[in-house]
Amino acid sequence: MAKLYSKNPKSEKLNPKDETISFILNYSKALKVTTYKNITFEAILN
Numbered sequence: 001m002a003k004l005y006s007k008n009p010k011s012e013k014l015n016p017k018d019e020t021i022s023f024i025l026n027y028s029k030a031l032k033v034t035t036y037k038n039i040t041f042e043a044i045l046n
Contacts, residue, residue, distance in 0.1 A: 027044075034041045 030045045032043045032045050034043070
């Protein structure tokens with residue numbers, strides 16, 4: 001198995017822009033996930 005971590009972890013604080021947060025929140029509000037007979041449908045309601 002591949003080694004997926006480093007020996008010296010970086011502790012950087014991520015500060016996303018307000019536009020990025022707004023985009024993600026609006027996308028999650030518009031996403032509709034429906035399951036029918038073990039099939040999952042995803043639709044953007046915009």
